[in-house]
Amino acid sequence: MTFRLKRPSGLAIVTAIVLVFLFAPIVVVLLNAFNGNRTLDSWGGFTGRWFSEAFRDSSVRSALWVSVRVALASTALSLIIAIPAALWARRAGPRARALLDATTYMRIVLPEIVAAAGLFLLFRRAQLQLGMAAIIAGHVVFTSAYATIVIQARMATLSGSLEEAAADLGAVPWRAFYRVTLPLLRPAIIVAGLLVFTFSMDDVITSAFLSGDTVTLPVLIFGLMRFHVTPEVNAIAAGVTVLTLVTFSLSAALLGWRSGTSLVVGARTEEAE
Amino acid sequence: MSLVRLTSGTAQGARSPSRRRIAVGTLVLPAVGWTAVFFLAPLILLIAYSFGRIDIITFTVSWGWTTHSYTQIFQSLYLSAIGRSLLLSLGATVACLIAGFPVAYYISLQRGARQLFLLVAIIVPFWTSFLVRTYAMTNLLDYSWLGGGRALDTPFAVGLGIFYTYLPLMILPLYVALERIDPALRESAADLGARPVRRLRRVIIPLAMPGIIAGCILVGVPSTGEYVIPSILGGGKVLMYGNIVADQFQSTGNYPFGSALAVSLMAVLTIVVLVVRRASASREAVA
Numbered sequence: 001m002t003f004r005l006k007r008p009s010g011l012a013i014v015t016a017i018v019l020v021f022l023f024a025p026i027v028v029v030l031l032n033a034f035n036g037n038r039t040l041d042s043w044g045g046f047t048g049r050w051f052s053e054a055f056r057d058s059s060v061r062s063a064l065w066v067s068v069r070v071a072l073a074s075t076a077l078s079l080i081i082a083i084p085a086a087l088w089a090r091r092a093g094p095r096a097r098a099l100l101d102a103t104t105y106m107r108i109v110l111p112e113i114v115a116a117a118g119l120f121l122l123f124r125r126a127q128l129q130l131g132m133a134a135i136i137a138g139h140v141v142f143t144s145a146y147a148t149i150v151i152q153a154r155m156a157t158l159s160g161s162l163e164e165a166a167a168d169l170g171a172v173p174w175r176a177f178y179r180v181t182l183p184l185l186r187p188a189i190i191v192a193g194l195l196v197f198t199f200s201m202d203d204v205i206t207s208a209f210l211s212g213d214t215v216t217l218p219v220l221i222f223g224l225m226r227f228h229v230t231p232e233v234n235a236i237a238a239g240v241t242v243l244t245l246v247t248f249s250l251s252a253a254l255l256g257w258r259s260g261t262s263l264v265v266g267a268r269t270e271e272a273e
Numbered sequence: 274m275s276l277v278r279l280t281s282g283t284a285q286g287a288r289s290p291s292r293r294r295i296a297v298g299t300l301v302l303p304a305v306g307w308t309a310v311f312f313l314a315p316l317i318l319l320i321a322y323s324f325g326r327i328d329i330i331t332f333t334v335s336w337g338w339t340t341h342s343y344t345q346i347f348q349s350l351y352l353s354a355i356g357r358s359l360l361l362s363l364g365a366t367v368a369c370l371i372a373g374f375p376v377a378y379y380i381s382l383q384r385g386a387r388q389l390f391l392l393v394a395i396i397v398p399f400w401t402s403f404l405v406r407t408y409a410m411t412n413l414l415d416y417s418w419l420g421g422g423r424a425l426d427t428p429f430a431v432g433l434g435i436f437y438t439y440l441p442l443m444i445l446p447l448y449v450a451l452e453r454i455d456p457a458l459r460e461s462a463a464d465l466g467a468r469p470v471r472r473l474r475r476v477i478i479p480l481a482m483p484g485i486i487a488g489c490i491l492v493g494v495p496s497t498g499e500y501v502i503p504s505i506l507g508g509g510k511v512l513m514y515g516n517i518v519a520d521q522f523q524s525t526g527n528y529p530f531g532s533a534l535a536v537s538l539m540a541v542l543t544i545v546v547l548v549v550r551r552a553s554a555s556r557e558a559v560a
Contacts, residue, residue, distance in 0.1 A: 010375075011375050011376075011382070014372070014375040014376060014379070015375065015376045015379045015380070018372055018373075019376075019391075019394055021437070022394075022437075023394075024413075025406070025410055025412055025413055025437070026398065026401060026409050028409065028412045029408065029409045029412065081303040081304045082304070084303060084304070085300065085301050087297075088297060088301040100301065103313075107308065109490065109491070109495065110494075110495075110542075111498025111539075111542070112495070112498065113498045113500050113514075113515040114316075114535045114538060115312060115315065117315075117519075117522055117532070117535050118314075118318055119315045120522055121315060121319060121322055121528065121532070122311075122314060122315045125318060140311070141308070141312050144304065144307060173296070202402045202403055202404065204403075204404060204500075204501050205500055205501065208523075221408075222404060225404070225505050226504055226505060226509070233408070237404075237405040237408055240402045240405055241405050244400055244402055245400075248396070248400045
């Protein structure tokens with residue numbers, strides 16, 4: 001009993017240190033977004049000035065609008081790809097399924113720079129214009145893989161007996177899908193959609209390679225961050241952080257924290273097994 | 274099946290099995306199409322370009338089957354940068370494993386609301402913008418508030434940045450693997466007199482192996498091609514593989530060389546992943 005009490009406490013200390021380490025830098029960025037001192041080396045009082053300055057900047061506004069449109073399109077396309085693929089995977093033979101899983105896994109694990117460079121060559125070679133469509137095409141390559149994993153993980157927990165019952169009661173496959181399968185998959189679809197939206201809103205590499213003249217918000221921020229730390233950058237970063245926390249809380253609230261959390265944890269880990 | 278189905282479905286009944294199979298097959302077409310056009314075709318194009326040659330005066334790429342771009346890798350000034358980039362991601366992966374394991378183990382021992390709270394605390398940083406998290410590290414490294422100089426623009430800064438941003442990706446699969454371990458196994462090891470370190474070494478770690486491998490792949494493979502972290506924390510002085518590849522496409526315009534670099538990275542990582550997975554599979558077969 002004695003070491004039972006002792007050991008978790010050692011683990012607890014490490015856990016606490018790691019959590020502080022994970023959150024402290026983000027909190028500093030959030031605080032600095034309100035820091036009245038322009039040089040940021042000490043606290044210069046509370047101000048909302050950097051937010052209004054950042055938002056008045058038309059390049060920030062247009063980049064944000066580009067990013068939102070790209071993220072919405074990526075979300076829609078990823079779900080259109082992932083939902084049928086997950087339905088298919090349930091009935092597919094083991095070999096075909098393994099093939100799908102392997103390509104899904106590859107799309108996530110392969111360093112993004114490799115896929116982005118290849119896409120860049122493809123668009124150049126085919127003489128297609130770089131820009132928003134190219135960025136969306138690139139995002140969907142990996143975001144649809146995340147969506148597939150989340151939805152497939154949920155699908156694996158469904159027994160299929162409800163759909164059989166629907167079919168027995170005379171429902172045509174489409175109707176059985178719409179009335180039975182889809183509602184059962186809804187939590188996974190919501191999480192997948194929010195995950196895709198967040199990842200698309202956050203992507204730098206693919207967007208930078210395929211941008212042409214179209215600048216997404218992360219590409220714009222990336223350019224700013226590379227060269228200087230300014231209060232405006234902190235304000236934009238704080239805004240982005242709040243936005244992502246809202247999507248996260250939204251998904252968690254819609255699903256209940258427990259099942260939402262387990263879906264995300266599942267998504268991150270199934271892929272590697 | 275049931276009577277209702279038989280009576281309602283007699284008309285199409287005869288054709289339905291093969292028809293059904295075709296209908297089910299079409300479901301995977303969007304995924305196959307998108308992957309083929311926007312993922313596999315670009316990779317094939319990269320391979321083709323990597324064997325091509327570039328005219329350094331006109332910057333036109335001519336096809337051919339020359340391995341010139343590959344031999345160039347070994348002669349280039351980039352060789353040390355490539356080596357350092359591999360070492361940095363390897364080091365960061367090991368650091369993530371060492372720091373992440375106790376955290377994942379602790380979370381797996383908790384129950385109920387406390388466990389949920391801790392999991393959310395790991396997922397929130399993972400969900401937070403990668404760019405913002407990388408940028409957040411500059412605060413830790415830039416200011417001399419600790420009394421020391423600035424650590425920005427050094428390999429250490431880049432390594433710390435990888436460690437910081439990828440840590441949640443290590444903790445989550447470790448947690449899933451540790452959570453699956455039957456508490457009875459832990460207890461019986463203790464009852465049989467195994468001391469904590471021995472229990473960890475002989476029971477917990479072997480059982481957590483799938484999670485350890487998954488975590489190492491999720492951190493090690495993508496971080497090798499890292500581009501954003503060295504750009505922000507390395508200040509353009511500490512290059513990683515991703516920066517070298519990006520330079521070929523975005524500034525130098527040497528597509529064959531950039532392609533050769535990208536293909537080499539892909540090949541090396543694929544071999545590493547296959548070897549690791551094969552090794553873990555045979556390990557499980559023995560056990």
